Amino acid sequence: MGTPESFLRVGVIGCGNIVEQYLRTLPHLSRVRLVAAADLDPARAEQVAARVPGARALTVDELIADPDVDLVLNLTIPAAHHDIALRAIAAGKHVYGEKPLADTVEHAVDVLAAAKAAGVTVGAAPDTVLGPGIQTARRAVDDGLIGRPISATATMATAGHERWHPNPDFYYQPGGGPLLDMGPYYVTALVSLLGPVTSVVGAASRLRDERVIGSGARAGERIPVAVDTHVTGVLVHASGALSTITMSFDTVASAASRIEIHGESGSLIVPDPNQFDGETRLKVLGDEEWRVLEQFAGYVGAERGIGLEDLAMEGASLRASGALAFHVLEVMESLLESAHSGRAIAIESTCERPAPVPLTRIA
Known part of the structure; x- marks a missing residue:
């Protein structure tokens, strides 16, 4: 383009x-x-x-x-x-x-x-998956460093964005909530790492019906909550791998807010998918310690907006594509549908795993 x-x-x-x-x-x-x-x-x-x-x-x-x-x-x-x-x-x-x-x-x-x-x-968006954090983990999976992928966990747990955002209303209205707001980072990373999803099972809850704005000119104002604020579930990937996901605005803190990928012969700790950088750690069966992998893929020095450069270069074959974003949205919406219906939901769409990003330094 x-x-x-x-x-x-x-x-x-x-x-x-x-x-x-x-x-x-x-x-x-x-x-x-x-x-x-x-x-x-x-x-x-x-x-x-x-x-x-x-x-x-x-x-x-x-x-x-x-x-x-x-x-x-x-x-x-x-x-x-x-x-x-x-x-x-x-x-x-x-x-x-x-x-x-x-x-x-x-x-x-x-x-x-x-x-x-x-x-x-x-x-x-998100184009964070194009950074060296997720791309190094992707390369490790593709190179067979953990053997055949079997499962993954993806956890994001905070007390809610109203604590820092001066106008957080939209986070608690349809289209928001922890799954629709933060889930795209985690689900997009999981699809990039393990491939598309074929079905989901979900459960969800809402801790309270109001939130209190904690900063800015509206501090102290109460806003209504119209979405689920804690969502968990299982994603079944076409590859056979199973991902367990938890997205929450109802948690004080979590030491496990990250992605882990587990294979037949090794495990990966994947960097925060809301960031472009970070350490990818590998532990192979028999190792006593985790080791940090050298970054060997991704746009080095990237920040939000690198997806625009990728679009300008790749056009319709861009990595942060509408097809990928659509598949991720269907997965998330289906998790919520499953949570309220009590049944597994088949995912009708699919997508290609985005092409890996070679190690590329941004000027």
């Missing part, structure tokens, strides 16, 4: 907290340029545009219609992902969005169908 002589012109819609992480990355990407910013709060768009030479602050309508924007970077809240993506696609633009791909599988079907009809590409 991009060449060394050209670059992908990006317009960002949604200039909230997460945009800061993208602004740290975009100046270092050779095939991507941020050219416009829009937000329902014009002042926030102006603040972003002022920090990027040549970027313009626009309204959402203006950005979507702008012929100088090739791709819309959709950083809106989950409930708006579907609408913004469809509008951008209708304007002939590629879309790369924050996770999840949409707030429901039904909405995600609309997005991918529209993109296919329009001949544009859809990509989606």
Whole structure:
């Protein structure tokens, strides 16, 4: 899609907290340029545009219609992902969005169908799996360092984002919760490591119906909770491996908030999938100690937004693809469906394991 002589012109819609992480990355990407910013709060768009030479602050309508924007970077809240993506696609633009791909599988079907009809590409976070942390673990699995993979555990346990986020309402509305918010990092990593999922069994609970904002101008304000805040379950991979997953906003702390992969002859401790870096540790049957693997795969120095560079280079075959994000969303939605129905749910979609990332240093 991009060449060394050209670059992908990006317009960002949604200039909230997460945009800061993208602004740290975009100046270092050779095939991507941020050219416009829009937000329902014009002042926030102006603040972003002022920090990027040549970027313009626009309204959402203006950005979507702008012929100088090739791709819309959709950083809106989950409930708006579907609408913004469809509008951008209708304007002939590629879309790369924050996770999840949409707030429901039904909405995600609309997005991918529209993109296919329009001949544009859809990509989606998380792109943390492209960093050397997860990619080194992926290479270890592919190279047979643990033998045939048998099982995995994936745990994320916190007390809830309202303790630090000044406007946490969307975390506790449909499209949010620990599974839809943090689950994409863990499920995407599990699919990258072990392949697609064929069925799930889940259980879920909700500790309380209100949360108290802990920081910012709204500190002390109570907000309603409309989602499950503790979700656990088992993913059955097409490879035969079984992954046990726990995502919780109801836990004070956990020493095991990580992924572990277990094979016939060894085990891996995988770095935090919400980060690009970190140690991958290996213990082979008979070893007394864990050893840290040298990083030998992934985008070194990457931060959020590296998926845009991958999209510019790879186009429709990008690694942080809409197809992968759709499969991950269906897995998560099916876990919640299983939790409330009490039965196993078959996963209808599938996807290719994303191609591994060779060791590549970001300029």
